[in-house]
Structures are given as C-alpha cells and as structure tokens.
Amino acid sequence: MRISIWPGAGQPYGDVLEVARHAAETGWDGVWFADHFMPNAGTGADPEHPVLECGSVVAALGAAVPRIRIGTLVYGNTYRHPAVLANMAATVDQITQGRFTLGVGAGWQINEHQQYGLELPPTGKLIDRFVEALHVLRGLLREPRTTVHGEYYTVTDAICEPKPVQSPLPILIGAKGEKRMLRVVAEHADMWNTWGTPDVIAHKSAVLDRHCAEVERDPKSIARTAQAVTVVDGPLPESGMPAIGGTPSKLAAAIEEYRAAGLDELIVPDRALGAGADRFKAMDAVLGLVRG
Known part of the structure; x- marks a missing residue:
C-alpha cells in the first residue's frame, strides 16, 4: 500500500x-494538495483565513521536490474550463518529468461559488457538466486533436x-455518491478517491466493483x-470528519x-500531526507503521 x-x-x-521535502527524503510515495480558495463556510474555521491556490502550488512543488509523485485532491470542475485545466496538467507533468496525477471532482463548496460569481448547478446538472469535462480532459491529454460539442463545453479540433x-497521465476522480458518481469513476477514472474509515472504504469499493x-x-x-484525519497519539477530533488512530x-x-x-494508497492529511519537528516525528511514525 x-x-x-x-x-x-x-x-x-x-x-x-518543508512537509513535501521531508516526505520525499524519508520514503513517502506522494504529496497531494487541495483545490480551494477559502475555508468552507459554516465549519467553524476563520472564513478569511489565507488559502494557497492549488495549481500554482503543485507546479512549484514539482520543480522544487524530487522523486515523489504530486497530485491534486481534487481540482473543482466549476472553477476552470477543462481545456485550460488540461494544459495546466500537461505542463505540470512536464515540470515533474512524469510525476503528476490529475485529481478532479465535480465541485461543491458553496461560499467559493457565491463570492466569485461561479455557477453551481443542481447536483444532476453538476455531474452532467463534469462528465462532459472529463471527455474534454481525456481527449486533450491523450489524443492529437479533440472535438466535443456538448451542452456545457465546446472544443473543436x-x-x-x-x-x-x-x-496516459493518470486521472483520479474524487467521488462518494454511490449511484452516479461511482458510476462516473467506473467509466472514466484511472484512480478513485474519497474520505472514509476502513469500513466505509470497503463498502464503497464494493459498490464501485x-x-x-x-x-x-x-x-x-x-x-x-482514501484519507481520514490521522492521529498518531492523542484524542481523535470531534469535527465530524472521518478519523483514525489515537494511539500507535x-x-x-x-x-x-x-x-x-x-486500498492502494492511504493519504494522510497533516492537520492533526502537529507542527515543525513534532509534525516530522508524527510523519515518521505513520510511515513506519505503513512500511511495518
């Protein structure tokens, strides 16, 4: 794993x-980065807390950090035209010399769409739009020329x-919905991602099968x-997010x-690993348990 x-x-x-470099130097397999512009409203986080932009960060990490794979978890489809995103992904894969994974999802965070004037359609249309975007992405990244004349996107030759x-450059789809989104994964993805404890992942993986x-x-x-909030030694948070650990x-x-x-890959958010030297110590402990 x-x-x-x-x-x-x-x-x-x-x-x-620092986190990415420590991971690369100590034997981790990958570094992932989220695509958001601000904290999610209503979660108790400071709504004005600074948030780094994903595309810029993965390009910078790709240039600065050797060996390790780098991916997006996940680009929100509603934020960029898929043709623009395809060019971004291809360029980052050039920068990393073939170490990039393009993670994409349908988009969901309400306050980002409200503040930036971005359309967030109802769920059904949101997924329809995402599927069209996947056709554009796959075509542009894998074929000499691409034509898609859809309801939401038009690209011609x-x-x-x-x-x-x-x-091909691997495409990861972030999805938890069992009826439609996991079907989209089955039809279009090279990799699948969702939040969840082991029992949840086992269930949803069976649905995907x-x-x-x-x-x-x-x-x-x-x-x-998959990922869950990971605690090496301490109380599990009461945030409602999936969480694992508490003791080694x-x-x-x-x-x-x-x-x-x-599970093929466990992704560890660093939010509960501490800071500075404590974070590196926790990362080393997690790596040791996985490599075991």
Whole structure:
C-alpha cells in the first residue's frame, strides 16, 4: 500500500514545502494538495483565513521536490474550463518529468461559488457538466486533436501541446455518491478517491466493483485511494470528519484494515500531526507503521 501526505492549503508555502521535502527524503510515495480558495463556510474555521491556490502550488512543488509523485485532491470542475485545466496538467507533468496525477471532482463548496460569481448547478446538472469535462480532459491529454460539442463545453479540433510526459497521465476522480458518481469513476477514472474509515472504504469499493462489472471494466484497473484525519497519539477530533488512530496501536490496526479492504494508497492529511519537528516525528511514525 502506498502512503502519501496531504499538507493543508491554509498554511504558508514554506511549511508546505518543508512537509513535501521531508516526505520525499524519508520514503513517502506522494504529496497531494487541495483545490480551494477559502475555508468552507459554516465549519467553524476563520472564513478569511489565507488559502494557497492549488495549481500554482503543485507546479512549484514539482520543480522544487524530487522523486515523489504530486497530485491534486481534487481540482473543482466549476472553477476552470477543462481545456485550460488540461494544459495546466500537461505542463505540470512536464515540470515533474512524469510525476503528476490529475485529481478532479465535480465541485461543491458553496461560499467559493457565491463570492466569485461561479455557477453551481443542481447536483444532476453538476455531474452532467463534469462528465462532459472529463471527455474534454481525456481527449486533450491523450489524443492529437479533440472535438466535443456538448451542452456545457465546446472544443473543436482542439490541441493541447506539449502532451504530458506520461502516456496516459493518470486521472483520479474524487467521488462518494454511490449511484452516479461511482458510476462516473467506473467509466472514466484511472484512480478513485474519497474520505472514509476502513469500513466505509470497503463498502464503497464494493459498490464501485459492481459499477465496473456493469460497464465491463476490470475493477483492478482503478486504483483505490482514501484519507481520514490521522492521529498518531492523542484524542481523535470531534469535527465530524472521518478519523483514525489515537494511539500507535489503533493507527496500525486501521492501516491493516485499509490494506485488507484493498486500498492502494492511504493519504494522510497533516492537520492533526502537529507542527515543525513534532509534525516530522508524527510523519515518521505513520510511515513506519505503513512500511511495518
């Protein structure tokens, strides 16, 4: 099972870079970064707390940090035209020399859309729009020219050059909805991601397997990734987010449960790992439990 770190976007870039470099130097497999412009309203967070922009950060990390894979968790489709995003992804893959994973999702955070005047359609249309975007992305990243004339996006005989170094560049879809979004994963994704404790991941992974069977897709061709708030030694937070650990033994047990559920990659948010030297110590402890 691979292990990756997810530094929070609400911290200074220097701290993000330190976390990524420590991960690369100590044997972690990847670094992921979220695509948001502000904290989610109504969660108790300071609504004006600074948040780093995702595309700029992954490009910077790609240039500054060697070896380790870098990915987005996940780009919100409503924030950028998919043709623009395809060019961004291809360029970052060039910068990293083939170490980038393009994580995408339908989009959801209400206050970002309200403040920036971005349309956030009802769920059904939001997913329809996302599926169209996936056709644009896959075409531009993998084909010489792409034509899509849809309800939401139109590209005509379009190019995206240079292409990514990877052929194909892996596309990860963030999805938890069992009826439609996991079906989209089965049809379009190379990788899947969602939040969840091991039991939740095992259940949703089984649902994804059923969708794969219906679309005649080998379920093993879709890598499974997941995350939960990770605590090495201390009380689990009461934020309502999925959380694992609390003691090293409980964290080790959760890791083994993920492994038994067929998880390919565990992603560890750094929000509950402390700061400075304490964070590095916690990261080393988590890595040791996974490598075991």
